Amino acid sequence: MADGVGTRSARLPFGGREDRLKRRLLSGAVEDNLRAIENRPPGRLYRRRRVRWPIAFAGLAALAAGALVLAPRLGWGDFAEPTPGTLVATVRAGDDAAASDPDLPPTRVPAAVFPVVVRRVVLDPGHGGGDHGTRTPTGLTEKEITLDLARRLAERLGGAGYEVTLTRQGDERLELRERARLANERAADLFVSIHVNWFEDGRANRGIETYFLGPTDDPWATRLASAENLESGYALADVKQLLESVYSEFRQDQSRALAASVQRRLVRSVRELSPEVADRGVKSAPFLVLVDTEMPAILAEVSCLSSDEEARLLAESDYRDRLAQALFEGIQAYSHSVRKGG
Amino acid sequence: MSGKGQMLSVGIDLGTSQSAIATSTGARHVVDSYVGWPVDMVAKKVIKKPVLIGTEALENRSLLDLHRPLEQGLIKEGSEKDIAAVKEILGHLIGLAGEGGKEQKVRAVVGVPAETLRVNKQQLRQVMRGMVDSLIIVSEPFAVAYGIEALLHTMIVDSGAGTTDFCVMKGRYPTEEDQRTLTKAGDSVDDLLAKLVAERHPAIQFTIHMVRGWKEQHGFVGEPQGKVVVTAPSHGKATQIDITEEVRLACQSLIAPYTETLLDLLAAVEPEYQERVRHNVILAGRGSRIRGLAGELEKALADLGGGKVSAVEDPVFAGAAGCLSIALDADDSDWEKMTA
Numbered sequence: 001m002a003d004g005v006g007t008r009s010a011r012l013p014f015g016g017r018e019d020r021l022k023r024r025l026l027s028g029a030v031e032d033n034l035r036a037i038e039n040r041p042p043g044r045l046y047r048r049r050r051v052r053w054p055i056a057f058a059g060l061a062a063l064a065a066g067a068l069v070l071a072p073r074l075g076w077g078d079f080a081e082p083t084p085g086t087l088v089a090t091v092r093a094g095d096d097a098a099a100s101d102p103d104l105p106p107t108r109v110p111a112a113v114f115p116v117v118v119r120r121v122v123l124d125p126g127h128g129g130g131d132h133g134t135r136t137p138t139g140l141t142e143k144e145i146t147l148d149l150a151r152r153l154a155e156r157l158g159g160a161g162y163e164v165t166l167t168r169q170g171d172e173r174l175e176l177r178e179r180a181r182l183a184n185e186r187a188a189d190l191f192v193s194i195h196v197n198w199f200e201d202g203r204a205n206r207g208i209e210t211y212f213l214g215p216t217d218d219p220w221a222t223r224l225a226s227a228e229n230l231e232s233g234y235a236l237a238d239v240k241q242l243l244e245s246v247y248s249e250f251r252q253d254q255s256r257a258l259a260a261s262v263q264r265r266l267v268r269s270v271r272e273l274s275p276e277v278a279d280r281g282v283k284s285a286p287f288l289v290l291v292d293t294e295m296p297a298i299l300a301e302v303s304c305l306s307s308d309e310e311a312r313l314l315a316e317s318d319y320r321d322r323l324a325q326a327l328f329e330g331i332q333a334y335s336h337s338v339r340k341g342g
Numbered sequence: 343m344s345g346k347g348q349m350l351s352v353g354i355d356l357g358t359s360q361s362a363i364a365t366s367t368g369a370r371h372v373v374d375s376y377v378g379w380p381v382d383m384v385a386k387k388v389i390k391k392p393v394l395i396g397t398e399a400l401e402n403r404s405l406l407d408l409h410r411p412l413e414q415g416l417i418k419e420g421s422e423k424d425i426a427a428v429k430e431i432l433g434h435l436i437g438l439a440g441e442g443g444k445e446q447k448v449r450a451v452v453g454v455p456a457e458t459l460r461v462n463k464q465q466l467r468q469v470m471r472g473m474v475d476s477l478i479i480v481s482e483p484f485a486v487a488y489g490i491e492a493l494l495h496t497m498i499v500d501s502g503a504g505t506t507d508f509c510v511m512k513g514r515y516p517t518e519e520d521q522r523t524l525t526k527a528g529d530s531v532d533d534l535l536a537k538l539v540a541e542r543h544p545a546i547q548f549t550i551h552m553v554r555g556w557k558e559q560h561g562f563v564g565e566p567q568g569k570v571v572v573t574a575p576s577h578g579k580a581t582q583i584d585i586t587e588e589v590r591l592a593c594q595s596l597i598a599p600y601t602e603t604l605l606d607l608l609a610a611v612e613p614e615y616q617e618r619v620r621h622n623v624i625l626a627g628r629g630s631r632i633r634g635l636a637g638e639l640e641k642a643l644a645d646l647g648g649g650k651v652s653a654v655e656d657p658v659f660a661g662a663a664g665c666l667s668i669a670l671d672a673d674d675s676d677w678e679k680m681t682a
Contacts, residue, residue: 021493028515029480030676036463
């Protein structure tokens with residue numbers, strides 16, 4: 001028979017973190033009320049669903065709070081800003097002993113050292129199955145749009161000679177790690193996750209943004225990171241290893257370059273039709289689906305369903321073709337730049 | 343948090359069968375969610391009140407236009423009488439709680455089923471307008487979790503009359519993907535029990551209220567501890583009938599949907615936390631009193647590597663107490679002002 005539960009202190013394992021956790025829960029409740037009052041669609045805690053927060057926040061908080069301690073030792077402070085012609089390798093070039101020492105910093109080598117050719121592309125239509133993603137009151141869902149865009153994009157890439165794989169072929173739910181694992185198993189050269197955004201700050205806002213893997217400078221995320229880091233259970237050594245593997249590999253720079261290429265073409269193409277659409281830029285964030293992939297990877301928020309106008313356009317085949325074409329051109333341009341060595 | 347000194351904070355569990363209130367002054371009240379108005383002048387003279395609420399309404403139902411205004415935890419749609427009845431219940435509860443008179447300001451947190459539609463929340467807001475000064479509406483299982491501080495890596499199964507709410511607490515306010523609402527709950531058990539009893543004992547006269555009482559007193563799943571024998575009239579004569587098997591079958595009807603939903607929600611939990619959630623399943627609501635329910639759910643969890651299912655100590659007030667905890671912790675800026 002059931003044991004009785006009811007004494008508050010008996011259930012709480014957090015000690016001093018209790019108040020922060022409660023505050024967060026209360027804020028969520030208040031936000032849920034505001035949505036109902038303002039007649040906004042139900043929230044899905046948009047970013048949080050895509051991120052393995054204990055890991056991501058551990059990294060973020062360590063970056064925020066411990067960078068001064070770690071950076072000199074790891075040599076991060078010596079890094080130059082990446083340039084189009086630079087790749088970052090995880091080994092110290094020309095130093096075998098150093099290559100085996102995990103404490104030593106990675107060193108930049110010219111991109112031309114690596115004969116990179118983009119051949120295999122994995123496209124990841126966001127969400128699926130019971131996970132609808134964002135959706136409009138009229139029933140247009142993110143999962144349906146992303147799959148359709150991925151199919152249109154796959155057709156174009158296939159026609160241009162790329163080997164293309166979709167992480168999902170139909171309306172099925174896939175864990176983020178499964179998506180990443182598929183890309184890794186296929187030894188993909190690029191991973192492009194397609195999503196449709198939802199902006200909480202107003203239905204009139206329209207914008208495009210593209211993410212690549214990396215730390216975020218978003219103050220909200222950083223604030224949350226500090227709180228979450230306390231509950232992560234990760235030791236400093238774990239965090240350091242995580243950060244080295246995530247942020248120091250050459251794929252971060254390549255991901256940024258791919259993101260920039262895609263973002264540029266998306267914005268240009270959409271603005272031909274709607275000049276008011278905002279260029280929300282190329283941003284970094286530790287999305288789990290990007291963390292687990294082993295190749296340059298981006299997450300493109302190609303549109304936003306929170307905008308009535310965007311929702312209307314997204315229902316049209318021509319607009320979807322436009323977005324797919326822009327994504328294709330972005331990938332193509334990146335691919336050409338890599339082939340030419342930067 | 344200025345101004346809390348003059349405030350009466352209340353937590354309300356607006357339930358299909360019973361509604362409960364817990365207040366910052368320590369008062370706790372529960373009423374059956376029934377409201378009745380006298381059917382005519384004669385009834386009004388007999389009753390001597392314009393409206394009866396709760397048990398009083400049930401006991402005098404032959405003289406009343408009786409309403410159970412909540413269906414599956416929500417205000418019935420399209421009925422002004424039912425909206426008026428909800429107002430009466432809430433007003434009655436707040437009246438019971440309000441010791442400071444009309445001058446006292448009231449802040450209320452109201453718990454509603456997890457998947458309550460926005461339109462119904464708006465309806466509730468309209469009902470509450472002018473009745474309280476400030477309002478927050480929360481998901482009922484979230485309120486239960488908050489009240490017992492089961493905030494992380496736990497699953498609440500709130501088995502009420504109209505709905506059963508499932509909610510996984512992941513350290514954030516539950517989203518759609520963290521919650522499920524089933525209409526398999528106390529009422530569906532009552533309906534099935536009534537059907538089974540009627541089939542086996544066609545001459546027995548009974549009402550759904552009697553069936554509800556039998557279930558609440560004797561409800562069990564698994565092996566019976568003894569025979570369930572109840573008394574009901576047959577052709578006007580008090581007759582004892584054995585309804586052990588009927589009670590078992592009716593209560594057992596919850597197990598399959600509960601198990602399926604539980605496993606479905608568990609599968610959506612990050613793999614590294616699934617074991618912790620499995621060992622922190624908490625039953626709430628009056629359905630948690632069904633003997634053997636926790637054990638049956640634990641059997642289902644055994645297939646996944648084992649788990650632990652426990653029940654809240656006070657299922658009647660767990661929701662209201664949780665709502666009160668939220669009310670007491672909320673900042674001034676968190677509240678929606680409800681002055682008419």
